[in-house]
Amino acid sequence: MTIVHPTAYDLIAAEYYEATHKTSRNFDVTTLDALRQHKPHLPTEGLVLEVGCGSGRCATFLKVDSNRIIQLDSSGNMLALNPREPSYLRVHADATCIPMFDGQFSAVVGFLVDPFIGLNFLAEAYRLLVPNGLFFATTPTAEWGHALREQSELEASYATFRTQNGGTVQVPSTLIPENQLVQMLQYSGFRGISVTSHPLPAGTESVSMDIQRVAEVKNVDVYELPIIHLISCYRPNEPD
Amino acid sequence: MVRVARRLGIRTRRQFRLALRGIAVTTITLGGFAVAVLLEMNLFWLSGIPLVLLLGATVFEFVLSDRVAERSYPFETEKTLDLLERQLGQRTVESITEKLELIIQSFQACDQSRISSTVHVLVNLDPTPEVGTRLGLLQLTNYVGPRSSGKGRITTLDQGVIGRCARTGKPEYVNFADHAEYQQRMVAEFGFSDEEARGHTKIARSYITEPLILPRPPDNAEELVGVLYFFSTELQVFPLAARQSDLSSKAVDVVQLLKATSIVSLNRP
Numbered sequence: 106m107t108i109v110h111p112t113a114y115d116l117i118a119a120e121y122y123e124a125t126h127k128t129s130r131n132f133d134v135t136t137l138d139a140l141r142q143h144k145p146h147l148p149t150e151g152l153v154l155e156v157g158c159g160s161g162r163c164a165t166f167l168k169v170d171s172n173r174i175i176q177l178d179s180s181g182n183m184l185a186l187n188p189r190e191p192s193y194l195r196v197h198a199d200a201t202c203i204p205m206f207d208g209q210f211s212a213v214v215g216f217l218v219d220p221f222i223g224l225n226f227l228a229e230a231y232r233l234l235v236p237n238g239l240f241f242a243t244t245p246t247a248e249w250g251h252a253l254r255e256q257s258e259l260e261a262s263y264a265t266f267r268t269q270n271g272g273t274v275q276v277p278s279t280l281i282p283e284n285q286l287v288q289m290l291q292y293s294g295f296r297g298i299s300v301t302s303h304p305l306p307a308g309t310e311s312v313s314m315d316i317q318r319v320a321e322v323k324n325v326d327v328y329e330l331p332i333i334h335l336i337s338c339y340r341p342n343e344p345d
Numbered sequence: 346m347v348r349v350a351r352r353l354g355i356r357t358r359r360q361f362r363l364a365l366r367g368i369a370v371t372t373i374t375l376g377g378f379a380v381a382v383l384l385e386m387n388l389f390w391l392s393g394i395p396l397v398l399l400l401g402a403t404v405f406e407f408v409l410s411d412r413v414a415e416r417s418y419p420f421e422t423e424k425t426l427d428l429l430e431r432q433l434g435q436r437t438v439e440s441i442t443e444k445l446e447l448i449i450q451s452f453q454a455c456d457q458s459r460i461s462s463t464v465h466v467l468v469n470l471d472p473t474p475e476v477g478t479r480l481g482l483l484q485l486t487n488y489v490g491p492r493s494s495g496k497g498r499i500t501t502l503d504q505g506v507i508g509r510c511a512r513t514g515k516p517e518y519v520n521f522a523d524h525a526e527y528q529q530r531m532v533a534e535f536g537f538s539d540e541e542a543r544g545h546t547k548i549a550r551s552y553i554t555e556p557l558i559l560p561r562p563p564d565n566a567e568e569l570v571g572v573l574y575f576f577s578t579e580l581q582v583f584p585l586a587a588r589q590s591d592l593s594s595k596a597v598d599v600v601q602l603l604k605a606t607s608i609v610s611l612n613r614p
Contacts, residue, residue: 113523201520201581223581224454225520262548262578263523277523279580285456292454292585 113276114159114220117266118182122160125269127313131305132217135333136243139303140166145241145337151211152193154233156200156226159183161190162216167241175210177203179221201225207232212239217333219244219264219278227293234340240295242336246302247280249332252319283334295338302331365413369406373399437606438486444599445489449575451590455582461490461549464557464599465500465507466571482507482572491578492546504536507572510554514569516592518553518583552576553583555592557600573599 114121124130147153147167155163158176160183163169171191178184179199198204200221213230222244230240245264254261264278281289283300290298305316307328320327353364376399383392445462452460465482484498502508510517519535521527524547531542557571573596575583 113525199522201522221522223579224585225581228585262550262580277580285454289454 112180112220113266113274114178114180115182116274117268117276118159118180118186120269121183121266122186123269126266127311128315130311131309131313131316132243132245132333134309135303135305136166136216136335138306139243139301139333139335142303143299143301143335143337145239145335147239147241148211148237151235151238152209153212153214154203154205154210155192156203156213156215156230157218157221158192158195158215160186160188161192163192163214164190166216167214201229203229203233205233208235210234210238212241214240215242217244218242219250219280220276222279222281224289224293227289227295231294231340236340236342238340240290240336240338240340243333244286244336245278245280246331246334247282248302249316249319249330250278250280252322253315286334286336290336290338294340296341298338299336301335303333303335304329304331362410365410366406369402369410372402373406376402434606437602440602441486441599442489444595444602445486445573448573448590448592448595449490452575452582452586453589455577455586456579459491459579460575460577460582461488461492462573462575463488463495464571464603465511465574466557466603467511467569468499470499470501480511482511485571501536504541506535506552507554507574508536510556510572511569514556514558514567516553516555516584518551520551520581520583522550522580524548548578549576550578550580551582553587553592555596557596557603559600559604570600570603 120126121129145167147169151173152175153163153167153169153173154175154177155161156177158178159180161174161176163174163176164171172193174190174192175194175196176184176190176192177196177198177200179197181197184195184197196204200215200218201223202225210233213233218226222242227240234240250264251261254263262277262279263275266274266276268274283302286300287298290300305312305328309328312327316327316330316332320330323330376395379395380392380399383389383395441464445464449457449460449462464485466485468481468483470479470481480502482500482502484495484500487493487496500507502511506517506519519530521530527545527547527550528539528542531537531545532539537545553575555573556569557573558567559570560566561568573592575587577583577586
């Protein structure tokens, strides 16, 4: 039995999707805009695993039929959120140790995978995909996040979530530079790797202070500061 | 107390003992002076306060401080480390350091600058009434990498991922998603007390160990003599970043270095 360690996301699940959390909502609109420009070639058949699903985004962002979606999250409270996108199945598990057999998914997707991205997660995604299966993910850019977070290595590895009652919750968040992301994906066996960077779409109202602050520091317009990466690649038919 | 001492740069038992003596002598001197001044001013009752401090410092220096020093910096451990370091020699330390640096450079798809490494050797510890023969792991060198301290630290075999490696005789690795998981599992799974775990680094996330095995004559039976240890502050580096590094053959190289200086036969019967 896989033991899932309680996560910080259990503490923030209830309010994570509130409109008041502007940074998260800014990520949402940026993702939608980026997907209009770079629509991934999602297989039309087969199961789709959505990792770190929260309340589910696969149908909203990628228009996948709910009967194909397996939602996975390490936070029980996130999996229990209601309302949520419907799915075929919900799995409570750690993204770096997924209790499923190899090669069952035509796609593994994740939106804002920074809480668990790393070589072990990428290896799991690769293992679970069928040949030519798609891996698609978004993650905040290191360019934005490192400028926002404090300089110490400890503080740089967490995102700070400010709760509605005025408290703060630190959630694990790994921000990886683009070149290292590509290297990790190649090392994990993926091919056809595309990593693109995307800013907030022009004209977005209600820009988060976390984005405004970094834009000021970098002396760029808030609509020119890349805040998320879109990652797209596939498991090759035959390993190299 | 040991943590404070190490932060002040006190690394050996001798330094620690001298520090304690310095504090005691300073307290005794100042206490004696204060008593003399207060007696001169006919403040007899008030002079009792520095007198108590003076007496306390004297008792500490002559009765307790050796025991405190022994508990914080066990003499046998320091003697063993001294012997090992003299036997090892500076050249071998440099060779081991170079080997560890090369191994780190062989790790792939990770930020190598965030990886630290060292060698632990198996040593005899003082027996207890319950356990006649006790083994531990002595950190032979300072860390290679961003952390540069740690030499001389002792870990018992029931603690840590290095203890697990020493017990199983197999490569072991462990990953933690965040510091909260680290703290919980260090206590529940890896044999540390809550306080001990809190004294560890808060930023390391991924660990891997490789056993150092020495074939013993006449039948080349394998005997564990130490552990190679790597950790990264980056998530999920191990075991995959080391997949193509052939750690087992690198471990053989390190064992040969230690064997050439008789380190691995020095401290075990």
